[in-house]
Amino acid sequence: MIYLDNAATAWPKPESVYKFMVEFYQRCGVNPGRSGFDLAIEAGNIVEDLRARLTKFFGGDPETPERLCFAYNATDALNLIIWGLLCPGDHVVTTNLEHNSVIRPINHLVRDHAVEVTYVPFDSNGFVNPDDIKAAFKKNTKLVVVNHGSNVLGTVQPLKEIGRVCREADILLAADTSQTAGVVPINMKEMSVDVIAFTGHKALMGCTGIGGLCVRKDVDIRQTRAGGTGVDSINPYHLERYPYRMEYGTPNMVGIAALWAGQDWIEHAGLDNIHGQEMRLARKLVNGFKEIEGVRIYCCDNLENHLSTVAMNIEGMDAANVGTWLDVDYNVATRTGLHCAPLVHKQIGTAELKGAVRFSVGPFNTDQHIDHAVNAVAEIASWVQEQQAKV
Known part of the structure; x- marks a missing residue:
């Protein structure tokens, strides 16, 4: 996993x-x-x-x-x-x-x-x-x-x-x-x-x-x-x-x-080493998501003064369904929903979307993990767009 x-x-x-x-x-x-x-x-x-x-x-x-x-x-x-x-x-x-x-x-x-x-x-x-x-x-x-x-x-x-x-x-x-x-x-x-x-x-x-x-x-x-x-x-x-x-x-x-x-x-x-490695991978994750049509990322335009936590949604699919798909088909564990922080989601407009999909990098994640997660999101987003085109 x-x-x-x-x-x-x-x-x-x-x-x-x-x-x-x-x-x-x-x-x-x-x-x-x-x-x-x-x-x-x-x-x-x-x-x-x-x-x-x-x-x-x-x-x-x-x-x-x-x-x-x-x-x-x-x-x-x-x-x-x-x-x-x-x-x-x-x-x-x-x-x-x-x-x-x-x-x-x-x-x-x-x-x-x-x-x-x-x-x-x-x-x-x-x-x-x-x-x-x-x-x-x-x-x-x-x-x-x-x-x-x-x-x-x-x-x-x-x-x-x-x-x-x-x-x-x-x-x-x-x-x-x-x-x-x-x-x-x-x-x-x-x-x-x-x-x-x-x-x-x-x-x-x-x-x-x-x-x-x-x-x-x-x-x-x-x-x-x-x-x-x-x-x-x-x-x-x-x-x-x-x-x-x-x-x-x-x-x-x-x-x-x-x-x-x-x-x-x-x-x-060392704190600097831990945070630096996590943020390097978080930037890679964000940059990968930015290339995917239909993916919306929240408050990640500038990753200064930031943790390695990234919230996103795929247009046209509930966050919970995205998270389940990532888990079942791609073996990627994320957190979906309101994250026990309902006021955040109300302000960014995701409360009515049943929240967001949160990716959070740790010190033992690797470049390969990030590549796999980005590819998984890209495939899910592509499928959603294909279904929308049929309507």
Whole structure:
């Protein structure tokens, strides 16, 4: 199979990730830090080492690695952030690029807790203008939430410039880095970002079920859950200090081990090398699609500040049917539909078309994979045109 659905989850993983996560769990699959025996200490050490590594990786405060907190995934982290920062009467600004992991928590707060929201559209190239973010500010604006990299269009937003306008207005900025973490540089300090949400199973090359958030030193997120921490168990209330403030129950040690190995692989491979190779193939994919009559590509005229994600449609055929044909006859795996980002599709006019076909390149794709995918799309598009000519 030619796998071009890396925006959903990166696959395959580096062999070193598979090896490390299995060996770690076989040898040290115990509860970290809950007991004083050697294996528990070793398990705890890898948790804390990964906190420090990711804090540095994301440009967080190296003196407060405890503010790197683990969660189930980016959706979980975004819920912790959004529910933990917004209160009745607050106003939040977000964008039409967001995933339902942002849209739905905010909409629940709007419906049930008197929170106000403004959705800022993107331009014809798929980018949000920082001045449009600024123009949406109100006296009660508490938070801005921005998708750093669109999971539909692949555009990477000008987070540093957005951070600047937020900082000038003393408004918190949260960034969803689900698509960018592990493939483009992220520096919270330089970008003036107050908190990020990340997931481990995409470009960070970990497994499913692990993600987290990194919180700036002077920002405190309200607790929205409570439970066991293995520390200060006599306390009838959940601990307020980080990381316990945001972490609950037994951690996903398989996920943490996989994420440790994935981040280690990235450090050795290099972000620039990974992103450069993916974008070279993405350009080849886009250039190939541009030569095919009847194919429409979205927001890919200029691939600067872009991820290796390409959304397209074939005129005259639903996206779902194109995806099924690619899978069944050509063994090409893509993602079709609305991609959990309905506002993107509404703005680009694909919602009524049942979405788009998304191709997303990963670090283990090859030129041959791209050639095969382009040829497959060309044959499908040609068949559609032949059928239309008969009508």
